[in-house]
Amino acid sequence: MRSFGADTRLPTLAVVLDIIRERGAVSRVELADATGLTQATMTHAVRKLTALGLVHEVGTAPANRGTPRRLIGIRADACYMVGVQLDQFAAVGVVVDLAGRVVVRHDMPGSGKRPIAEVVADLAGQVRSMLDEAAVPREKVLGLGLATYGPQDREAGVVITPHPTPEWLRYPLAETLAAATGLPVALENDATAAGLGVQTQGGSGSNFAVVFMSGGIGGGVILDGHPYRGVTSNGVELGHISVDALGEECPCGNRGCLDPIAGPRPVVERALENPALAARLGLGADTLTDFNLIGRAAREGNAEAAALIADSAQRLAIATVSLVNMFDVGRVVLAGHAFTESGPAYRDVLQVVLNRRVFMRHVHTVEVELAGDVAQATAVGGAAVVLRNLLESPNPELRTAVS
Amino acid sequence: MRSFGADTRLPTLAVVLDIIRERGAVSRVELADATGLTQATMTHAVRKLTALGLVHEVGTAPANRGTPRRLIGIRADACYMVGVQLDQFAAVGVVVDLAGRVVVRHDMPGSGKRPIAEVVADLAGQVRSMLDEAAVPREKVLGLGLATYGPQDREAGVVITPHPTPEWLRYPLAETLAAATGLPVALENDATAAGLGVQTQGGSGSNFAVVFMSGGIGGGVILDGHPYRGVTSNGVELGHISVDALGEECPCGNRGCLDPIAGPRPVVERALENPALAARLGLGADTLTDFNLIGRAAREGNAEAAALIADSAQRLAIATVSLVNMFDVGRVVLAGHAFTESGPAYRDVLQVVLNRRVFMRHVHTVEVELAGDVAQATAVGGAAVVLRNLLESPNPELRTAVS
Known part of the structure; x- marks a missing residue:
């Protein structure tokens, strides 16, 4: 607290x-x-x-x-930060300079359900190899920001959820990754990191909400350039806003949550219930890959795929209206791997619905846009967290004097 | 903005x-x-x-x-502030000293659907009479805070809604009331004011959400002692969080909003569909009076009334989980006239549901409590707004030198 x-x-x-x-x-x-x-x-x-x-x-x-x-x-080359976005289905690592430019990027497999020790060892190897490629002096690397899902205890550097496997619950994630990389590691919520990443790369102003969708749905809010944190940085859980108050119980504890009704997983499940569609699209990999295949088919004119995406987008849009009605922001930015193929379709539905339904629409408009690189924004934000933590500390000092 | x-x-x-x-x-x-x-x-x-x-x-x-x-x-007697809470069904006025003590309180009729000019003239008369009763020097009265529903343009001092009658939309409410009372008038959202009122009178700490229920449902958030405002102070619209993404269209524009499903009005409508119950409880006045009659009957053991309250409380509780999942606060305070009779019943249901369903419940607990005086907190908060506006101005000065 x-x-x-x-x-x-x-x-x-x-x-x-x-x-x-x-x-x-x-x-x-x-x-x-x-x-x-x-x-x-x-x-x-x-x-x-x-x-x-x-x-x-x-x-x-x-x-x-x-x-x-x-x-x-x-001084763009004064220091560098490593950012990693990780979930079950995808991971991205970046090395970012002080100007916010991505010096190196690695797209990596998600955690899957592998043993954590293996996941952390792989990540650490990728980080070392990114830093080698970036060819920046190690003493100029401030640290690593790991952006992942929640709930989490940022200070302790642990996630407080048994997903994707029970081993993750309170596993010393930041500590283990720090030991394996030799870098200080900060934990951050993935959607919040996406907001910081969008802001680092400019263009969306300093007041906006993030709708994040990768393996699941998350949310973030940036106000006056700062992440909204609440008391423990576990807010803005858009995926666990109830859109059906007396609906089914969600694993999170709440009822009728958005994510299990409209997120990538239920969209893929509905597609798999249609064997002809599933065969035509080549489904059967993981949730995110399948979801992006459905999104691509929708974009290319497949009516069944388009209907699945449209239904998900309508529900996400109504929940996003609730998000805007809660936080009163003038802009919504979409980020995350799940918008890789269907980002424009979601953006268009959200814009139409927000124009019609936001509570304060007669006070101000709400614009919807896609992050410049939906798959990269979160990792860039992870890197930004490292710098922010340093600058927000009572007496900031770089690890070593910067020449 | x-x-x-x-x-x-x-x-x-x-x-x-x-x-x-x-x-x-x-x-x-x-x-x-x-x-x-x-x-x-x-x-x-x-x-x-x-x-x-x-x-x-x-x-x-x-x-x-x-x-x-x-x-x-x-210096408790250094200055005084007037606070007024107003909606269609109820109004409360208070004169508050700098220590936060209520010097005078008037319970007044709500606006109903009367002409605004009449409503404002009545309010102004009540304010004059409260100040006479308080017997404080007029030069020590800093101003009047009017807490009412939204959406609103606080800076312009207008509500941007045609409720309860079209005349209210963008009517120069603050300006007219200022002219009629001779006091500077600040407009504030009623639920946010309730939060400031609770804080003024102590006991709920500096981080909490408000669930406000009077003629309708609203919400507010106090963080580190400051109201959450977003970009235009029109956030935290708990009543217009969608609890049924594909549900009926709400007059606000959104679909499946909480207020028309679980607020006082639908509870009363359901009671009125049962003529025997309506007759037994003596229903047929306005929404708020009827709702409180139902709440009292529920408290006194009427099973049908209790079922209506329980259903409303369950839905409100799930939406409150969403509110907490959005803002990540550790405390929820209930305020507003609609909790006069059924406050303890709502509090108990919310506490049970939040304990089980809040996303970050393994990170921290969330306590639910009733405001000390559910009907008065909002007016006290209206008075607090006057002082805050003064102190938050770039170069605060009292209207006249305080002796």
């Missing part, structure tokens, strides 16, 4: 660094305007970021009067 | 004043500990609150070493 005071100390450094990264080169005056912070606070923040070696002066711009303004820019 | 920077300026004064009020008498060191703010920030905040005349030194306490600590306390 977070203490009363935890959130009254604002992560100023993270906010300021985000803006510098977004704008490329920016003066202190512009930074103060963009953040609402005082000049004094801004000067302090820029000084701290400079001392950390993360930003530097990149030139000057003419001012309306007086001396030219000095422009601050990011 | 709020700008990027709006929330990076923390409402320090409001936080500090809340803690001083809660604790009665507190040293600067305790305040710094309780808020996580630096000593320097705290000294600045206490100086500002002292200059505003809101707090003063109330004594000293022995320190572990060195000079005794000076204790800060609230």
Whole structure:
């Protein structure tokens, strides 16, 4: 549980660094305007970021009067972060530089139901090989952000769920992966990470909700550039919003949850009930692969596949209306492997439904968009978490002095 | 829409004043500990609150070493705020002092479907008469907070809904009431106000959700002592969370919303379909009165009434699980006139259901409680909004110097 005071100390450094990264080169005056912070606070923040070696002066711009303004820019190669997104069906690893650019990316198999020790050892091997490919000095690698499903105890670095196998429940995931990679490991909710990844790569502003769909459905909310966390970072569980109050019991404990009614798994199950369809689409692999095959067939005009996707999209859209009615955001971004093929179809249904049904639609519009790279955003966000944790710590220091 | 920077300026004064009020008498060191703010920030905040005349030194306490600590306390009579909660079926007005004590309270009729001009004139008359009864100097009255349903444009001081009559849509509600009372008027969502009212009167901590039920169902979230606002303060619409994704269209635009399925109105409608029950309970007044009659009968052992309440409570409980799954809070507080009779029944059902069904229940518990005075909390919160708006303004000043 977070203490009363935890959130009254604002992560100023993270906010300021985000803006510098977004704008490329920016003066202190512009930074103060963009953040609402005082000049004094801004000067302090820029000084701290400079001392950390993360930003530097990149030139000057003419001012309306007086001396030219000095422009601050990011030092893209000051440090690097590793991000990994992992679920049962897919995993992606990235090495990201301070400018948010993906230096190396590996698409990897999901955990499946393999023993955790094997999963962690494989991940660690992939991380080592990504860092070799990136050819960045190891002392510049700040750490690894592991984005996965929940519920989870971020501080302890454990997931509190027996999925996909009972072994996962409270397994020392972050600790084991840290030992295997030699990097500090931070755990993060996958949908929240997707939001941070979208933000790192720009374009969706600083207030939006994430609808995340991979093996299952999740949600995240970014407000004023910060993840919504609640008291234990276990909120925004879009997949476990009840869409049928007296419906069937969900393994999560609730009744009539969205995920088991409209997520990839039930869509695939319905397709498999139609043997001719299943044969035509070549189904029979894992849930995510099958779901993407159905999505592709829908896109290519298969009416049965399209009906399955449309039904799922309608229900997801209504739950997304509830999400927006809860968090009052002006933008919804879709991310996750399950949108690889059917992203545009879901986006279009969600946009139509949100236009008609959102409670505050006469106050403001709500735009729906796809993440630039639906399969990569979450891993990039995992990397972003490493940097944010550092900058939000009471007295941030890089592991080693950055030259 | 709020700008990027709006929330990076923390409402320090409001936080500090809340803690001083809660604790009665507190040293600067305790305040710094309780808020996580630096000593320097705290000294600045206490100086500002002292200059505003809101707090003063109330004594000293022995320190572990060195000079005794000076204790800060609230000046309860420094200023007063008026709070009004209004909906179609009920209204409550209060005059509250700076210590959060209710000096005067008027229970008043709701708006019904009367012409707005008449509703506003009546409210203004009640406000004048409350201030006369309170016998406080008019220059010490900071303003009036009007807590009502939504959607609303808080800045413009208008509701954006044609309920209960089309005349309400974008009617200059705050402006007209301000002109009629001579007081600045702030508009607030009723459920959010209930949360602020509960907090003003202490006991529920600084992180909790509100389930509000009067003529309809609403929701609010208080996080680290601040209302969750989203981008336009129109979030946490619990009554318009869909509990039946493909269900009937709700007047709000969404499908299968909780309120028309489980709120006071459908409960009363179901009771009225049973003429014997309706006659026995003496139904036939307005929705809220009838609902409370059903609630009382249920409490007194009428099985048919109890079944109606139990069904509503089950559905509300599942939606509350969704609310908690969205916002990840550790406490749920019930407030609003509709809990007058059946509050304990709803509380008990919600507690059982939340214990079993909340997504993060293995991470932390979620406690359910009734507001100390379910009918009054919202009006008290309306009064609290006046003070918060003042303290959150860039350069707070009282309307007139406080002596």
